[in-house]
Amino acid sequence: MIQYVERHINNTINDKSCFAELLRSARHTHTGVNDWKQVFALQENNAHIIWDNFSNGRKLFVDKDDIISKFIKLHNCKNYLEIGGQPFAGQRSTYHKIQCENKDSVNTDPTIEFEYDLPAGSNHYVMTSDEFFEKVKDSKKSYDIVFIDAWHEHKQVLRDINNSLENLTDNGTIILHDMIPLTRDLEKDPHRTGCCWRAFADLRATKKDIDMSVLVPPWGSEDSLGIIRKGQQALFEKKIEYNYDFLLDNMEELMNLIDLDVFYKKYIETSLDK
Numbered sequence: 001m002i003q004y005v006e007r008h009i010n011n012t013i014n015d016k017s018c019f020a021e022l023l024r025s026a027r028h029t030h031t032g033v034n035d036w037k038q039v040f041a042l043q044e045n046n047a048h049i050i051w052d053n054f055s056n057g058r059k060l061f062v063d064k065d066d067i068i069s070k071f072i073k074l075h076n077c078k079n080y081l082e083i084g085g086q087p088f089a090g091q092r093s094t095y096h097k098i099q100c101e102n103k104d105s106v107n108t109d110p111t112i113e114f115e116y117d118l119p120a121g122s123n124h125y126v127m128t129s130d131e132f133f134e135k136v137k138d139s140k141k142s143y144d145i146v147f148i149d150a151w152h153e154h155k156q157v158l159r160d161i162n163n164s165l166e167n168l169t170d171n172g173t174i175i176l177h178d179m180i181p182l183t184r185d186l187e188k189d190p191h192r193t194g195c196c197w198r199a200f201a202d203l204r205a206t207k208k209d210i211d212m213s214v215l216v217p218p219w220g221s222e223d224s225l226g227i228i229r230k231g232q233q234a235l236f237e238k239k240i241e242y243n244y245d246f247l248l249d250n251m252e253e254l255m256n257l258i259d260l261d262v263f264y265k266k267y268i269e270t271s272l273d274k
């Protein structure tokens, strides 16, 4: 049985649902890409008990678009960029569900037929994210919110984050999907969760002038979401090893894990809109 304790790392109260401990305890029993459901079931059970204690009347989010929308509303964001956006996928796509004045999206998928029109001033670019950022390099285009959810490979995600930071407003937010693979094999598959965590970890160890955390489930889904804003952080000091066991063994500090209670305190309740 997992012990529910409050841990203080980098002056934040970290994940009380002991997500990392749970993944460590399951690492030899659930390894396949499709074992994630069992792992999530364990976590959901534990974390709901925690949430009952800490929710204080606040709600669980429904999906990632719900969290992105919360940032858009809190910071009055006007310009949204989705890397890996799928406006062609209709109602189920995150792009479709996000309400924002301007919504740009970039995807290598050649489908260009949409069921609905993009908002005026918004664009969908059929190209790689690298090509996109090269294209906008001189335009001084800036975004208040960027959602990164494209090719889930270490160096690609690192370029996507760095390029997004170059084009991010000072009060802007980057949200990253699929930060923590729930099983060992999921980490190997860039079409699934992949190893995006490695890019996040690189910046946790090298970049002091941003604030980074990872929101662990359940907040409404089985995914872990990375959150990056301009600010300050204490760097992760160990030498990073790019393998799943290193991630599991160092996850709390490496990824600066937060649960939903801390997410509310850190990102929402400090803002005017409560």
Ligand SMILES: C[S@@+](CC[C@H](N)C(=O)[O-])C[C@H]1O[C@@H](n2cnc3c(N)ncnc32)[C@H](O)[C@@H]1O
Pocket: 082, 083, 084, 085, 086, 092, 093, 094, 095, 106, 107, 108, 109, 127, 128, 129, 130, 149, 150, 151
């Ligand atoms: C997980 S899906 C995106 C789901 C979407 N973000 C959503 O939430 O509705 C990943 C997408 O990234 C696209 N993709 C893969 N490599 C890419 C790259 N280098 N640049 C831009 N898009 C890429 C794929 O075509 C795919 O549609």
